[in-house]
Amino acid sequence: xxxxxIKGLFRDKSRSRLPIIVVSIGVMLTVLMxxxxxxxxxxxxxxxxKFTNGHLKxxxxxxxxxxxxxxxxxALTEVSSLLTELRAEYPEVxxxxxxxxxxxxxxxxxxxxxxxxxxxxxxxxxxxSENSKEIERLNLTNSIVRxxxxxxxxxxxxxxxxxxxxxxxxxxxxxxxxxxxxxSMTMYNFTVSGTVRFGAEVIDRGAIxxxxxxxxxxxxxxxxxxxxxxxxxxxxxxxxxxxxxxTEMNEKYADSSDEFAPVFKSLSQQGAMGQYVALVxxxxxxxxxxxxxxxxxxxxxxxxLGGLRRYGEVGIRIAMGEEKGHVYRTMIYExxxxxxxxxxxxxxxxxxxxxxxxxxxxxxxxxxxxxxxMLPSVIRARITPADFYIGFxxxxxxxxxxxxxxxxxxxxxxxxxxxKELES
Amino acid sequence: xxxxxxxxLIIIAFSGKSQPSADEIxxxxxxxxxxxxxxxxSSMTIHGxxxxxxxxxxxxxxGDKQSFTEYLSPAREQGTxxxxxENQLWIYSPSTDRTIQISGHMLRQSVMGSDLSYEDMMExxxxxxxxxxxxxxxxxxxxxxxYVLKLTAKVEDVAYFTRKxxxxxxxxxxxxxxxFAKSxxxxxxxxxxxxxxxxxxWFPTKMVFKDMLKQGxxxxxxxxxxxxxxxxxxxxxxxxxxxK
Numbered sequence: 001x002x003x004x005x006i007k008g009l010f011r012d013k014s015r016s017r018l019p020i021i022v023v024s025i026g027v028m029l030t031v032l033m034x035x036x037x038x039x040x041x042x043x044x045x046x047x048x049x050k051f052t053n054g055h056l057k058x059x060x061x062x063x064x065x066x067x068x069x070x071x072x073x074x075a076l077t078e079v080s081s082l083l084t085e086l087r088a089e090y091p092e093v094x095x096x097x098x099x100x101x102x103x104x105x106x107x108x109x110x111x112x113x114x115x116x117x118x119x120x121x122x123x124x125x126x127x128x129s130e131n132s133k134e135i136e137r138l139n140l141t142n143s144i145v146r147x148x149x150x151x152x153x154x155x156x157x158x159x160x161x162x163x164x165x166x167x168x169x170x171x172x173x174x175x176x177x178x179x180x181x182x183x184s185m186t187m188y189n190f191t192v193s194g195t196v197r198f199g200a201e202v203i204d205r206g207a208i209x210x211x212x213x214x215x216x217x218x219x220x221x222x223x224x225x226x227x228x229x230x231x232x233x234x235x236x237x238x239x240x241x242x243x244x245x246x247t248e249m250n251e252k253y254a255d256s257s258d259e260f261a262p263v264f265k266s267l268s269q270q271g272a273m274g275q276y277v278a279l280v281x282x283x284x285x286x287x288x289x290x291x292x293x294x295x296x297x298x299x300x301x302x303x304x305l306g307g308l309r310r311y312g313e314v315g316i317r318i319a320m321g322e323e324k325g326h327v328y329r330t331m332i333y334e335x336x337x338x339x340x341x342x343x344x345x346x347x348x349x350x351x352x353x354x355x356x357x358x359x360x361x362x363x364x365x366x367x368x369x370x371x372x373x374m375l376p377s378v379i380r381a382r383i384t385p386a387d388f389y390i391g392f393x394x395x396x397x398x399x400x401x402x403x404x405x406x407x408x409x410x411x412x413x414x415x416x417x418x419x420k421e422l423e424s
Numbered sequence: 425x426x427x428x429x430x431x432x433l434i435i436i437a438f439s440g441k442s443q444p445s446a447d448e449i450x451x452x453x454x455x456x457x458x459x460x461x462x463x464x465x466s467s468m469t470i471h472g473x474x475x476x477x478x479x480x481x482x483x484x485x486x487g488d489k490q491s492f493t494e495y496l497s498p499a500r501e502q503g504t505x506x507x508x509x510e511n512q513l514w515i516y517s518p519s520t521d522r523t524i525q526i527s528g529h530m531l532r533q534s535v536m537g538s539d540l541s542y543e544d545m546m547e548x549x550x551x552x553x554x555x556x557x558x559x560x561x562x563x564x565x566x567x568x569x570x571y572v573l574k575l576t577a578k579v580e581d582v583a584y585f586t587r588k589x590x591x592x593x594x595x596x597x598x599x600x601x602x603x604f605a606k607s608x609x610x611x612x613x614x615x616x617x618x619x620x621x622x623x624x625x626w627f628p629t630k631m632v633f634k635d636m637l638k639q640g641x642x643x644x645x646x647x648x649x650x651x652x653x654x655x656x657x658x659x660x661x662x663x664x665x666x667x668k
Binding site for chain 2: 008062071074077079091104106108114175177179180182183184185186188189258416
């Protein structure tokens with residue numbers, strides 16, 4: 001009978017083509033929206049992780065307690081040996097030492113007197129090592145507005161807005177006035193190699209980026225780092241996996257007697273980002289649910305209409321002596337085939353478009369001017385395992401339920417009145 | 425009846441050694457601590473959370489208004505110079521060949537990571553001009569009798585609203601000082617010792633400064649040599665001298 005029904009569906013295009021197209025479109029939108037929402041939220045986490053939080057972060061125990069004050073006097077020391085250990089023990093994580101610092105950027109005039117000055121938020125990043133992925137991670141090459149990337153020691157990148165405020169151009173020298181790891185005032189000269197714009201006002205206001213070795217020299221932080229960021233090689237933050245890793249690492253490295261012992265924190269365990277990750281976890285369930293529900297209503301309606309459209313056909317079949325229950329069952333079977341076919345096509349198209357957005361992204365940098373939060377300037381979708389089955393809820397279930405409801409009318413048809421109805 | 429004349433004698437005997445007023449005490453302290461000019465070499469050991477660091481310096485000063493300090497060691501700080509003229513302070517860094525004026529919030533920064541701030545260094549007004557002083561009692565500090573003076577600010581622009589100073593009753597040298605915020609919170613404590621008679625005046629050669637809001641064991645400051653009323657060339661107190 002199944003073969004017969006499928007053959008019928010193929011031969012009668014009005015019973016298969018349009019319903020399958022409607023179901024496919026609904027399912028495709030569901031899959032695409034789910035991947036898009038997850039991608040956008042995930043990207044916001046990724047942007048913050050790349051700049052400040054990492055997927056996980058290593059700090060000294062004392063530093064972690066006051067991390068928001070960037071207390072470099074409590075920074076991690078003997079970082080090179082710690083990194084060697086971590087790289088050997090956790091090859092699935094990429095480790096990136098960073099130095100965060102604050103200070104004043106002072107621009108001299110021809111006599112060496114202060115021409116202009118402004119407060120800066122600094123970041124010492126491993127930019128000159130051969131295997132470092134930091135330039136790519138921070139998207140520095142694409143963020144350059146004027147000048148060029150840091151090519152050698154003693155060079156620095158300033159945010160474009162900040163450089164304009166200070167009235168400085170690439171090639172000129174600035175002095176960083178900061179505080180050393182031991183609390184004394186330090187001064188260090190840098191040549192501005194270029195200016196950058198990240199699209200987030202928070203950092204564009206007064207950012208200064210330099211190679212970590214220069215930051216070490218400037219701040220008297222020999223073989224030290226404020227923090228070491230860890231990134232999963234999969235590139236996407238997986239909270240469950242990272243929390244598990246962090247627990248294992250803390251058990252291994254925790255030394256309660258030493259306040260400078262390394263302590264490991266997942267992104268979700270770091271202040272405001274922790275709250276955001278929790279929020280994302282809730283949103284990524286509710287937002288697709290709302291969309292699945294909305295699409296279910298549409299497809300349910302389509303199922304209902306499909307059932308009603310075949311009012312005449314059902315009448316003839318009953319008039320010819322076909323049992324009402326049989327008619328009802330075959331219609332449901334047909335809707336199952338339509339639902340499955342539509343869901344498969346819809347999921348395939350949805351995944352294809354989601355893949356396109358995941359790979360190429362949608363550039364929203366033009367909308368980011370004045371943003372005070374660190375948000376991605378390119379939105380990317382993110383395909384998750386759920387995208388492979390989520391479309392079947394509205395695609396299959398709603399179509400079948402719609403047909404079941406509309407089909408109830410079959411039992412109310414009276415054989416005596418069938419021919420009268422057919423005549424009209 | 426015989427006891428009454430004895431009691432009168434005791435009262436007369438003690439009344440002869442009457443307590444000086446707070447302002448008199450501070451004046452006598454000034455005479456010990458101030459000089460027309462001085463040249464001294466000192467070492468400063470900062471007891472931080474991660475170990476100790478010692479730096480040496482040579483300072484030239486004229487009164488309280490002009491001073492010039494050159495750091496002699498360690499290598500990282502060698503050649504760093506500081507010039508104070510009235511209420512202005514410049515710092516010269518040889519590695520950058522830059523002279524920067526320290527002003528505004530930078531004055532609150534620590535000097536070389538010590539428990540002293542640049543603001544502490546800039547304070548050159550006479551205590552009696554800025555504070556109203558009263559003697560609040562007598563105590564023993566390091567087995568020496570001291571007058572305890574409480575100083576309350578009578579002007580607005582002071583770093584510390586109140587001070588408590590313990591002054592040696594014989595040598596008129598402060599042996600301990602506590603600096604408080606307007607809220608009453610203790611901000612800094614200084615202990616002075618190693619009092620020596622140098623060129624006819626008592627002078628403390630060791631000081632331990634402790635910033636109570638900072639972790640660590642404080643900063644030890646020791647004057648290794650001091651000469652008063654020397655001839656100091658005028659050009660030392662100029663910005664040009666910083667780059668020499």
